[in-house]
Amino acid sequence: MFPYCICMGMINILNERCSKIFNKILNNKSPITIEELSNLLGVSSRTIRYDLDNIDNYLKEHDLKVLTRKPNKGISFTVPKEEKQKILEIFRDTDNNYYIMSQTERVLNIFYILLGLNEYITIQKLSDLLKVSKATVQNDMKLLKSYINTKTEYIETVKGKGIRLVGNETKLRQIASKKLLAHLSHNEANVDLFRLFSDISVLSIQNFVREAEKQMNTVFSEDKFNNLVIHLIIAIKRIKTGKDILMDSMELKHLSNTPEFAIASSITNSLEKQFNIEIPKSEIGYITIHLLGNNFFNENVKNELYLQKIVIILIEKTSKLYEFPFEYDNGLYDNLLQHMQSFIYRVQHNILIKNPLLAEIKNKYSDLFLCIKQVVQFLDDEYKITVNDEECGYLCIHFMTSYERMKHCKEHKARVLLVCATGIGTSKYVLNKLQSMFDFETVGTTSLHNAYEYIVNESLDLVITTVPLQSVPVKSILVQPFLTEKNISELSAFFAKYNYNKPIKNKKSLPINDIMNLVEKYYRIDNKNMLKQNLMNLLQEYSIQKLSFMDLLGKDRIVVQADIASWQEAISLGGKLLKDEGYIEENYIKDMIDNVNNFGEYMILAPKIVMPHASMKDNVNKTGFSLVITKEPVEFGKSKNKAQIFITLAAVDKEQHTQALKEIMYLLDDDEIIYSILQSTTKEEIEYILKTNIKKYLDNQ
Known part of the structure; x- marks a missing residue:
């Protein structure tokens, strides 16, 4: 059964977990923390926070005061004894696990039940399991067939026997994974994976996937993590019914030679022991494909x-x-x-x-x-x-x-309603954050209780909400008050359809040096580098443009006609220029030299031009470049390639230097620019060449 705390119209129904949380808080002698509740119930802290919001809404609707939340102390709820009995009576009904599922939820529940069966199941049996009428189940089956986009290909109905899943096993699993993942993603704050798949140890499977992340030195996105977990759950259920996937022998042979296949084999060994099943090699192949597909954020x-x-x-x-x-x-x-x-x-x-x-x-x-x-x-x-x-x-x-x-971008700005359940202060914070990132028209900010009136009476394109909404006739996106990367990604995809404008031509880079020069006219600056970095960080928050190569380079980190005999010396010099201004720590230089020995060919940008760098996370304080041009070309790494221009990069993330990299690639595409750089004898000449040609590039954008 799907364990939601939901809102039907304006009446909340609490599930068993919400009831347990409230009873724990009510009967605890001292405040209890979110972390303690998370460990007690085996769900994430995020889920607990949403449950607490739903409990507050429930209490408000019964004219009761809300929970008391104190930072660094916990959550409590103190009432006189005479009120406590009234509250216990109100919550008594929630102990019966009573929950009215929506049709979508029932259909997915039916799909999951069928995935675990090899034999037929009757409409009556499904009716008994779901506690709804046979007519309701029959209507649900019609919707399930529309989900699968077929009448007979994957669902077999035999009079007198019942219903079962048939057909291409690979496609059937893909459909199931897609539908379940879409539902979980859409309802991420409400859905409890542990209860949805209550017949399988989800925690064990999640731990196996986390172990795979460690072995791959990878961090999966939330969707990709859940996708792999769901794939494994469905695979286990289907294997138990005697259904496994077939794979082309040549493709399987190729996959078996990959490191991911070894990691997938390790996962399957753990699954076999945990669930007492035997997993065929083709199944390992499909897990490998998931790992290859998930390997987006590899830190190699x-x-x-x-x-x-x-x-x-x-x-x-x-x-x-x-x-x-x-x-x-x-x-x-x-x-x-x-x-x-x-x-x-x-x-x-x-x-x-x-x-x-x-x-x-x-x-x-x-x-x-x-x-x-x-x-x-x-x-x-x-x-x-x-x-x-x-x-x-x-x-x-x-x-x-x-x-x-x-x-097909729409011409008008999106009309947006913000629904927030945690007070006007949070509403203003969320709105300001959204407005700093996206261009839209704010119709209003409101509480959950007034949200439906807005939705009915206003023309809206989107509802952004920090509290789950049910059955609203307009697109809604559930976000955290502090906007996670997933929230931003989903909002970006939506707002991309509205009010598209090309970047303004001749747009200037961040005016860091101009500001520094202005400040120096009136004040003595004790720490120029620190002030410059703080200004860059501040202006970046108000600028949609990535930092230019010249913003990240700086005249003091350019060396021309360097009398250097080896690539190690060139990298050490480039690293020292960055270290002296606080961009990196000493160990970053050693890491760069090690990386050239291991992966030198990947740092070659063009003939005679290389970009030494190391891990973005280790020993880097801020993003910046240095530029070292040697008097004569030197051999680079283990290859026979020669290098003369060393563009050393230190990056704290994958974003700040993106614009600079585009500009560098433009410069490298012009042989005359490279020739001019190599012939230069002063920093001033290099600065002029770079600024002039980067301006041409930006003017043409």
Whole structure:
């Protein structure tokens, strides 16, 4: 059963967990913390916070005071004895696990039940399990068939026997995973995974996936983590019924040679012991594919800059050839960056995959497909990466999405209602944060109780809410008051459809140096570097533009005609320039030298030009560049390549240097610019060349 704290109209119904939380708080002699409640009930702190909000709403509707929450102390609820009895009577009904599921919830429950059965089940049996009428179950079955988009392909009905799932096992699991994941993602604050899959130890499976993350040195996104957990749950249920997946032998052979296959095998060994099942090799192959697909945030340093460089070149070349401004779509850059890691890995390891949409892509977007097919030739020419039609089709999907998003963008600003359950202070904070990131028209901010009146009477495009809403006739997005990355991503995707404008031409970079010069006219500055960094951080919060290469370089971190005999000396000098201004710690220099020894070829940007760097997390205080140009070329790493221009990068994240990297790639594409840089003898000459040509690049955007 789906254990929600829900709102039906204006009447809240509390589930068993909410009731347990309230009774624990009511009967505790001292305040209890969210962490204690989380450990007690085996759910996340986030879920507990939403349950507490629902308890408050429930109390308000019964004219009772709300819970007392004190930071660093906990939650309490103190009332006179005569009121305590009244409260206990109100909450008594919630102990019966009473809950009215929506039709969508019942349908998914039926789907999950059928996944665990090999034999037929009757409508009457489902009616008994769900505590609804047979007519209701029959209507639910119609909706389930529409979910699966078929009448007979996957659902078999035999008179006198009942219903069961049949058909292509792979597709059936894909449909189930997609529907369950979509529901969990849409209701992330309410859904309790442990109860939804109450017949399987979800915690054990989650721990196995976390162990895989550690082995891969990877952090999965929330959706991808849940996707893999759901895939494993469904696989276990189906294997128990004697249903397993078949995989092409050649594809399985390729997968078995990957490190991810070894990690998938480790997961399956644990699953076999935990659930007393035998998992076929083909199932391990499909888990491997999930791991390969999930490997978006790998911290392996050799790939960070390498992938960013490929994505920037891919977008710029496609924009020019297709004559469409894809470079203005930041969402395309982010999505391609995520896609590229698994794509490059598959290509490098000759892992072949099928693209079921390929024929449709070639037919509907033939010009764009042919354009991208021509553009990706640079991957073969420069990186020996051959892209087949299947992979080219997947790349095309990202550009198709960007094209449709930008072409059909709505002209007006989105009309937005903000619903907040935790007071006017929080409402203002959330609204200010949203307005600093997105351009929209605020219709109003309101509490949960007044939300439905707004929704009925106002013309709205979106409701952003910090408290779950049920059955509202307008798009709603549930967010945390402090806006998680997932919240921002979902909101970005929505607002991308509205009021699209190209970036303003000739837009200036952050005026850090101008401000510094102005301040120095009137004040003595004790710590220029610290002031400059603080100004950069402050202005960044109010600027939608990424920092320019010149913002991140600085004249004092340029050395020309350096009399250096080895690449180690060049990197040490570039590192020292950054260290002296507080950008890095001493160990970062050693890390860069180690990385050149291990992954040197990935740092080569162009002939004679390299970008030494190390991990973004370790020994980096702030983002910046240094530039060292040697008098003569030196051998770089273990290769026979020569290097003369060393652009040393220190980065705290994957965002701040993105614009700078685009500018660098533009400079490297012009042989005359490179020649001028190599012939320069002073810092001033280098500064002039860089500023002049970067300005040309920005003017053409």
